[in-house]
Amino acid sequence: MSVLTLDSVSKQYGSLLALDRVSLTVAPGEFVCLLGASGCGKSTLLSLVAGLDAVSGGTLDIGGRRVSLMFQEAALFPWLSVRGNIELPLRLDGVGRAERRRRADELLEIVRLRGFGDKRPHELSGGMRQRVALARSLAQESEILLMDEPFGALDAMTRDILHDELERIWREQSLTVLFVTHNVREAVRLGDRVILLSSRPGRVIEDFPVISPRPRRIDSREVADQAAEITDKLRAEVARHAH
Amino acid sequence: MPTDLDTVQRDTTAGLDALELEIAPQRSDLGRRFWRAAWPKLLAIALVVLIWELVAVSGWKEDYVLPGPGTVFKDLGDLVTTADFWAGVRLTMTRAITGFSLAVLIGTIVGAAVATFAPLRAAIGSLITGLQTMPSIMWFPLAILLFQLGEKAILFVVVIGAAPSVANGLISGIDYVPRTWLRVGQVLGMSGLKKYRHLILPASLPSFVSGLKQGWAFSWRSLMAGELLVIVPGAISIGVRMQNARDLFESSLVISYIIVVLIIGILIDVLFNATDNALRRRWGLTGS
Numbered sequence: 001m002s003v004l005t006l007d008s009v010s011k012q013y014g015s016l017l018a019l020d021r022v023s024l025t026v027a028p029g030e031f032v033c034l035l036g037a038s039g040c041g042k043s044t045l046l047s048l049v050a051g052l053d054a055v056s057g058g059t060l061d062i063g064g065r066r067v068s069l070m071f072q073e074a075a076l077f078p079w080l081s082v083r084g085n086i087e088l089p090l091r092l093d094g095v096g097r098a099e100r101r102r103r104a105d106e107l108l109e110i111v112r113l114r115g116f117g118d119k120r121p122h123e124l125s126g127g128m129r130q131r132v133a134l135a136r137s138l139a140q141e142s143e144i145l146l147m148d149e150p151f152g153a154l155d156a157m158t159r160d161i162l163h164d165e166l167e168r169i170w171r172e173q174s175l176t177v178l179f180v181t182h183n184v185r186e187a188v189r190l191g192d193r194v195i196l197l198s199s200r201p202g203r204v205i206e207d208f209p210v211i212s213p214r215p216r217r218i219d220s221r222e223v224a225d226q227a228a229e230i231t232d233k234l235r236a237e238v239a240r241h242a243h
Numbered sequence: 244m245p246t247d248l249d250t251v252q253r254d255t256t257a258g259l260d261a262l263e264l265e266i267a268p269q270r271s272d273l274g275r276r277f278w279r280a281a282w283p284k285l286l287a288i289a290l291v292v293l294i295w296e297l298v299a300v301s302g303w304k305e306d307y308v309l310p311g312p313g314t315v316f317k318d319l320g321d322l323v324t325t326a327d328f329w330a331g332v333r334l335t336m337t338r339a340i341t342g343f344s345l346a347v348l349i350g351t352i353v354g355a356a357v358a359t360f361a362p363l364r365a366a367i368g369s370l371i372t373g374l375q376t377m378p379s380i381m382w383f384p385l386a387i388l389l390f391q392l393g394e395k396a397i398l399f400v401v402v403i404g405a406a407p408s409v410a411n412g413l414i415s416g417i418d419y420v421p422r423t424w425l426r427v428g429q430v431l432g433m434s435g436l437k438k439y440r441h442l443i444l445p446a447s448l449p450s451f452v453s454g455l456k457q458g459w460a461f462s463w464r465s466l467m468a469g470e471l472l473v474i475v476p477g478a479i480s481i482g483v484r485m486q487n488a489r490d491l492f493e494s495s496l497v498i499s500y501i502i503v504v505l506i507i508g509i510l511i512d513v514l515f516n517a518t519d520n521a522l523r524r525r526w527g528l529t530g531s
Binding site: 050052069071075077088089120123125126127140155158 | 260261423429441442446527528
């Protein structure tokens with residue numbers, strides 16, 4: 001059984017082939033990292049899964065499941081409080097006020113921002129804003145969470161903390177996560193599998209199961225070793241394109 | 244008082260970026276802040292009055308043509324204690340607010356329509372900007388022919404002067420909603436009315452407020468021109484009083500009315516700026 005199946009999915013933008021026959025199966029509750037140099041169509045792939053864009057070829061099946069998507073920018077709405085931002089998906093679904101409030105409190109607790117509900121987004125730090133964005137995504141009650149370099153703009157220490165948090169939430173909420181990054185260590189730190197994509201057009205080069213058992217640390221020996229191995233492959237791929 | 248849970252939460256939420264939160268607003272006391280903002284203005288006023296006084300005493304113009312500040316301020320003081328004067332102010336402000344409100348209503352509807360329907364934008368988008376650059380006094384001959392010398396003629400010109408600015412403010416607000424917010428809207432499945440209600444309208448608010456501010460300036464100008472040109476029998480507005488003062492060769496009163504109009508303009512501008520600043524602070528757009 002799978003939550004998400006891509007079968008030779010291609011995406012063409014005019015004359016540019018962004019994705020070339022990508023096949024991928026994701027099991028329920030799996031944490032899959034998509035890794036590649038820039039221009040490998042990682043973000044395109046997420047847009048397709050999120051339904052923001054249509055495939056040009058092949059089939060994509062998410063079995064009618066709800067999907068939410070997080071970006072590198074938290075993209076919170078400044079006219080709403082933190083709570084208002086988290087409640088927004090519920091409001092759009094027509095959830096009543098009391099229930100919205102209860103859910104938002106729960107979600108604030110989950111992302112450990114209890115007591116920050118009445119703040120404005122600009123009063124929070126970058127990492128906290130991403131926590132709010134995560135809570136907003138969770139409010140959509142989707143089974144599949146797509147993340148497009150969500151921690152790319154954060155400093156290493158904040159990112160480290162958010163890795164732990166994301167891992168905890170992923171496990172507690174039994175989510176299926178598709179996580180795009182160009183940071184090899186981050187991919188090995190978080191993923192059950194790391195999928196290496198080639199650039200222009202994006203193709204699946206290799207599918208690495210992550211060996212190191214959880215809980216992991218980004219600076220542990222095992223993570224570093226496997227990251228080094230994948231980096232070699234990635235480097236070879238980049239070199240292939242350099243000429 | 245921090246509880247244990249607070250401490251736990253602080254620890255778990257604190258990365259390096261927790262340092263970003265340390266910006267404590269430096270608030271000096273109210274009196275000093277007021278003084279800091281006020282003294283340049285007071286100095287500027289004092290300078291203008293001084294130059295005015297010098298020109299008046301130089302004998303460049305006869306005293307009854309260009310009276311000095313002393314005479315004018317005394318007349319202005321007498322003026323503002325009469326109930327008659329305040330009736331005039333009330334009349335003028337009623338016209339201004341009626342005209343401006345109507346302009347906001349029309350400008351908002353037209354702006355939203357133009358921003359939404361591409362053919363409509365192609366048809367009248369540049370016309371709106373064209374109207375905005377039209378000096379409002381150009382409309383009066385037509386307005387008088389259409390509505391005779393009456394309130395409607397004034398209202399017509401005030402509305403046509405202000406509505407384009409309001410419409411343009413809204414249009415550019417809608418046009419420049421950041422792409423990332425639109426993507427979030429898409430991800431959250433917003434469409435149609437919900438997208439307007441929860442994304443487009445709130446996101447275009449700052450630009451809309453700028454449009455309102457500019458629209459007010461245009462409507463105030465149009466109104467003053469209108470009150471000098473279109474004399475409605477029985478309606479003794481500020482403009483009419485100013486005309487009367489000129490007819491009676493009372494320079495001091497003419498200058499007094501100029502000062503009154505200036506002060507009203509400044510007060511309303513302060514109001515708009517306060518709204519604008521409050522919005523920016525709320526959104527975190529102030530560059531402090």
